[in-house]
Amino acid sequence: MFFLFKNKILKIVLSIVIIFQNNVIIFAQNEASSDMMRSMGKINVVVAVIISIFIGMFYYLYRLDKKLSNLENQLKSNNE
Amino acid sequence: MTWWKYICIVLILLTTAAGILIPLKPGLHSVSQSSIKTGEQITFTVQGYNTYFEEAKNNRAWLRIGSDYQILASNHTPLSEQLLEVTFSIPPFLPIDKEATATTLIVDNAIDGAMVLPSAVFITQIDDWTPKGIEWWQKNPLENITINDKVSFPNRNILEETIRNLFFHVTLWFAMFLMFLISAIYSLMYLVKGDPMYDTKAYSITQTGIVYGILGLVTGAIWAKFTWGQYWSWDVKQNMTAIAMLIYFAYLILRNSVEDLDQKGRLCAAYNIFSFVAMIPLIFVIPRLTDSLHPGNGGNPGLGSEDLDNNMRMIFYPAIMGWFLLGMWASQLYRRYETIYQKHLEDANQM
Incomplete structure (x- = not known):
């Protein structure tokens, strides 16, 4: 279903939402035990927090990368 | 690469590793039975976390009322390292004239040190109270308590392992604040000196600061879901930081909506200083005036020593520095891009 959305950010956000939705379903079925x-002392909350920081930093890098590529292309076409 | 970038790498790697690897202090999580009547002999199990009940062997357990009265468990059998079975003979009378009272469970052994579970067991008084109860509850004083001085993080109920998020969620906000401060200073310098370089610097730092702010909101929401119960509890600090973020979003919009470069620079610099000044009461003043779920609010400034002990401080402050330097690094990359882009635009206009 992700292929229906052209926007990459929307895809990422949707996939995160769906992962969390699945967790909610698991919570509902098995109560607190599993x-x-x-x-394990809620250690996975820390994992989720660190992953979201990584996603944020990678998104920043990705955007800067894209902007630099555009600039490179413009400079190239100017020189020709 | 300049020297501070190496410091940034070292700080982030070290604080992240230490923040994940240092264990929590041993603690008590729950008891299998939480309500007893006076005069009963009762056996229940205590669930520990990071404890060594079997290895330590010399376990002792008390039920304590207030700070003067306690009874010692008559028998303790470790079922596993994490599970301790204790037996208490509850005296026929409580030490205080009350129908029911909450008692604190204290377990002590040589490896884990003393561990406390507040309001662990409720005792109900069956017969009419007599002062005789006081004697029963003073026979076994709390003594020879072991102090655990191993390097560890505080083990708090509900928070549990998520106390480690202090090094990821809270440091992001501190780093964001430092970056916005520097950005506001650059904006001020732009207004005074008029060099467009200062404006570009302020813009790139603010932009990274906003990324940090969004990450702070997201990580905070995840943390809140599993400690406060909801992603967004309409907590005063959550709301106020969201408003502060909206004010900074307007800065980005303002920047893209003015054509004239000189006008854009001065408008944005003034607005950037305004947003910084507006953020201070939103984040630091208003949450302290009302009740908030965040620690350090509602008339209680700063994090208490139980939330942030000395071990955590030694990692917390370097971690703020590390994330701050990473933010400056990211903004410096963006500023370099922006400078080349501006130059390219100028060259294109001249042609």
């Missing part, structure tokens, strides 16, 4: 985020 709750992924709450097991």
Whole structure:
């Protein structure tokens, strides 16, 4: 279903939402006992936080990369 | 590469590793039975976390009322390292004239040190109270308590391992604040000296600061879901930081909506200083005036020593520095791009 959306950011956000939705379904079925985020002293919350920071920094890099490529292309076409 | 970028790498790697690897202090999580009547002999299990009940062997357990009265457990059997079975003979009378009272469970052993579970067991008084109860509850004083001085993080109920988020969520906000401060200073310098370089610097730093702010909101929401119960609890600090972020979003929009370069620079510099000044009451003043779920609010300034002990401080402050330097690094890359882009535009206009 992701192929329906052209916007990349929207794809990323949607996939994150869907991952979390699945977790919610698991929570509802198995109560607290096999709750992924709450097991092992809630360590997975820390994992989720670190991953979201990585996603943010990678998005920043990706955007800067794209801007630089555009600039490079413009400079190239100017020189020709 | 300049020297501070190496410091940034070292700081982030070290603080992240330490923040993840240092264990939590041993603690008590729950008891299998939470309500007893006076005069009963009761056996229940205590669930520990990071504890060594089997290895330590010399476990002792108390039920404590207030700071003067306690009874010692008559028997303790470790079922596993994390599970301790304790037996208490509850005296026929409580030490205080109350129908029911909450008691604090204290477990002590040589490896883990003393561990406390507040409001662990409720005791109900069956017969009419007599002062005789006081004697029963003073027979076994709390003594020879072991102090655990291993390097560890505080083990707090509900927070549990997520206390480590202090090094990722809270440091992002501190770093963001420092970056906005520097950005506002550059804006001020632009207004005074008029060099467009200062404006570009302010713009790139603000932009990274906004990325940090959004990450702060997202990580905070994830943390809140599993400690406060909801992604967004309409907590005063959550709302105020969201408003501060909106004010900074307007800065980006303002920047893209003015054509004239000189006018754009001065407008944006003035607005950037305004946003910084507006952010201070939103983040630091208003949340302290009302009740908030965040620690350090509602008339209680700063993080308490139970939330942020000395071990955590030694990682927390370098971590702020590390994330701040990473933000400056990212903004410096953006500023270099922006400078080349501006030059390219000028060259294109001259042709």
